[in-house]
Amino acid sequence: MTDWAAFAGFTGLVLAVLLSLAHFSRGVPHAEGTGSAAPAAPDDADSDPAQNARVDTPDDPVSPPAEPADSDGSADPDTVSLASFSVGSTDASPRPEPPTLAGGDGADDADPDATAGSEPESDRATPPGVTAAPVSAASERPASAGDLPPHLLLANVALSQAFLGGFLGLGAWYAGVPAAALGFAVDALPTKLALGVALGIALYGANRVGSTVSERFGIAPDEAVRESLTPRTTAGWVFLFAVALPLIAGFEELLFRGALVGAVAAGFGVSPWLMAAVSSAAFGAGHGAQGRLGIIVTGLLGFVLAAAFVLTESLLVVVVAHYLVNALEFAGHELFGW
Template sequence: MTDWAAFAGFTGLVLAVLLSLAHFSRGVPHAEGTGSDAPAAPHDSESGPAQNARVGSPDDPVSTPAEPDETHEPADPDTVSLASFSVDSTDASPRPEPPTLAGGDGAADAESDVTAGSEPDSDREPPGVTAAPVSAVSERSASAADLPPHLLLANVALSQAFLGGFLGLGAWYAGVPAAALGFSVTDLPAKLALGVGLGIALYGANRVGSTVSERFGIAPDEAVRESLTPRTAAGWVFLFAVALPLIAGFEELLFRGALVGAVAAGFDVSPWLMAAVSSAAFGAGHGAQGRLGIVVTGLLGFVLAAAFVLTGSLLVVVVAHYLVNALEFAGHELFGW
C-alpha cells in the first residue's frame, strides 16, 4: 500500500531545502529592473563619494566631489560569498573615489586601475554606458580564483542529483506508483517530439517577452546565467550533457511529478490547483534571479505543469525544460541572441 503521507514528508523536506538554498543564494538584494546588460544608473547625491563621481570632459564640466579622506584605505573590488550566485553592484560601505578627469588626477588613477588588472566600478561610468566585455570576472560573481564556472556547475549538478536521489528514495520507500509521477514507457517518440516542440515554443516566447520588457526599461537579471557560463569547450560539454539534464530532471520530478502528480493522486486534490501551487513554489525556487525572474519562471512553471496535467508524462516536461535552459545559454552566449 502506498504511504502518501510519508512521500509528502519527503517532498516537503526537499522543497524546504531547495527554497532555503534559493533564499541564501540571493546574497545582496537585486536592483529592480536591472540586469548585467543594463546601463549604469545615476545615484543619489547623498549616497557617498563613491556614487557621486562621474566622468567629465573639458567641454562638459561636472561638479567635483569632496576630497576623500587620505587616511581611508580603498576597498578591494566587490566580490560575493560562495553562497551567492548573483549580487547587485551596490556596496555596503562607500569607498573614496579619485577626482574627476577634469581635475587632472582622475585619469592617472583610472589608468593605474587598468594596469593593476582591476575592473573599474560601474559607478564610474557615465549614465547610458555599459561595461565592455572583459576577461575578468564581473562584480556579479566572485573572483575567478574563488568561484570559477566549472565549480559552480559541479556544485549545482551534485546538489540537484543529491536532492533528486533523496526524493526518488522517498518514492520507493512510500511505494508511490510510477504512473503517479509521470513515468511511462509508452509512446516515447511522440512524447519526445511534443517535449521538443514545447521547449522551442517556450524559449521563443521567453525571448519575445525579454525583448518587449527591455523596450520598457525592464531588463532581466542574468547574473546566474553569467556565473554559470563555461569558459572552455569541456565546460560546455559538461553543461549540456550533465548539468542541465540533472537540473531539468530533478526540478520536473519535484515540481511536476511529486507536487502535481503524486499529491493529486494520493490526496484527491485537483491537479490544476496543485499546478498553481507548484508554479508559485517553482518561481520562489529561482529567487536568485530577482523578482522579475521569479515572475517569469513562475509563469513558465505553470505552462509546464499544465503540459504535465494534460499529457501525464514527465518526459515531455523534462525535455521542454532542458531545451529552454540549453537554448538560453546557446542563444545568448554563442550567438548573441
C-alpha cells in the same frame, strides 16, 4: 500499500531545502552595495590626526608652514597621494596639494617621509588608502562562492540537484509511490519526445519575445545567474549540456511536476490544476536569484509545464521541454548574443 503521507513529508523536506538554498544564494553571482564601503577608506585615513602628525614630523621638523597645513589634514603627502587611488573619495577633490607635489615642491621630501615615518605605522596608515577599497568591496559578497569559476559552480549545482533528486527518489521508493503517479511511463515514447521538443522550442521563443518586449519598456532581466554559469572551455560546455542541464531539468520536473502535482493529486484527491498553481508559485520562488522579474517569468513558465504534465501525464515531455529552454538560453546567448 502506498504511504502518501510519508512521501509528502519527503517532498516537503526537499522543497524546503531547495527554497532555503535559493534564498541564501541570492547575490552570490554579483556584488551588491560595494560602493557604500569605498568612501570609508579616505574617511578613516583623514580622521586620524596622529597619523598625519607622525608622518610630517620627521620630514620637516623646523618648517612652520607644515604645521598649519598638517592640522588641516590636507597637506599630508602620503595621505593625498593614496587617497587618489580610492574610489568615490570625496575628501581628495578639494585638496590643492597634489599639483604642488607633482611640481617638485615637496616631492623629494615625500619619499624619505614615506620610508622613515610610514614604516612603523604601515599596519595602520597603508591599508586605508590602498587596500581598504578592494577589501571592502570583496567583503560585500561571499568571495568563496561568487568568485568560483563556472565549471565549479556548475559542478556544485549538479551535485546538489543530484543529491536532492536521489533523496526524493528514495522517498518515492520507501513510500511505494506508483511510477504512473509521478509521470513515468514507457508508452508512446517517440510521441512524447516530439511533444517535449516542440514545447521547449515554443517556450524558448515566447521567452525571447517577452524579454525583447520588456527591454523596450526598460525592464531588463537579470542575467547574472546565467552569466556566472556560462562555461569558458569546451569541456565546460560538454559538462553543461550533457550533465548539469539534464540533472537540473530532471530533478526540478520530478519535484515540481511529478511530486507536487502528480503524486499529491493521485494520493490525496486534490485537483491537479490547483496543485499546478501551487507548484508554479513554488517554482518561481525557487528561482529568486534571478530577481523579481525572473520569479514572475519562471512562475509562468512553471505553470505551462505543469499544464503540459497534467494534459499528457508524462514526466518525459516536461523534462525535455525544460532542458531545451535552458540549453537554448545558453546557446542562443553564446552564439547570437540573445
